[in-house]
Amino acid sequence: MTFWKQIKYFKSNEFDSPSILKSGYDNMDEQFVRKLDALREKFGKPMIITSGYRTEIYNDRIGGAPNSMHVKGKAADILVRGEDAYTIIGLAYMVGLKGIGVSQKGRNRFIHLDDRDEPMVWSY
Numbered sequence: 680m681t682f683w684k685q686i687k688y689f690k691s692n693e694f695d696s697p698s699i700l701k702s703g704y705d706n707m708d709e710q711f712v713r714k715l716d717a718l719r720e721k722f723g724k725p726m727i728i729t730s731g732y733r734t735e736i737y738n739d740r741i742g743g744a745p746n747s748m749h750v751k752g753k754a755a756d757i758l759v760r761g762e763d764a765y766t767i768i769g770l771a772y773m774v775g776l777k778g779i780g781v782s783q784k785g786r787n788r789f790i791h792l793d794d795r796d797e798p799m800v801w802s803y
């Protein structure tokens with residue numbers, strides 16, 4: 680997956696399914712990663728990815744959606760809260776990431792972003 684050389688802000692291993700070396704490199708979708716990189720450029724601050732590519736086995740184990748965009752390499756969960764969450768949702772819209780899942784309650788706060796075709800917003 681040669682496109683990774685052109686990605687400015689992320690390393691492919693940040694998207695690895697847990698314990699599966701190079702799975703981010705091999706399985707992340709180029710268009711999704713390019714959009715996320717463009718979002719990161721506009722955001723101007725580090726972004727922590729808590730989940731990128733998932734094997735089907737891993738996705739099942741953690742109770743992910745059966746047709747999860749993570750399994751297709753077209754999604755990432757970003758550890759953010761508060762004002763940053765608001766900013767990232769706006770930037771997702773700007774770069775054309777149409778799937779936005781919001782978890783902003785309690786300790787486990789993140790924003791899920793994915794590259795689906797039809798716009799969708801949900802909360803966890």
Ligand SMILES: [Zn+2]
Binds near residue numbers: 730754755756780792
């Ligand atoms: Zn997610």
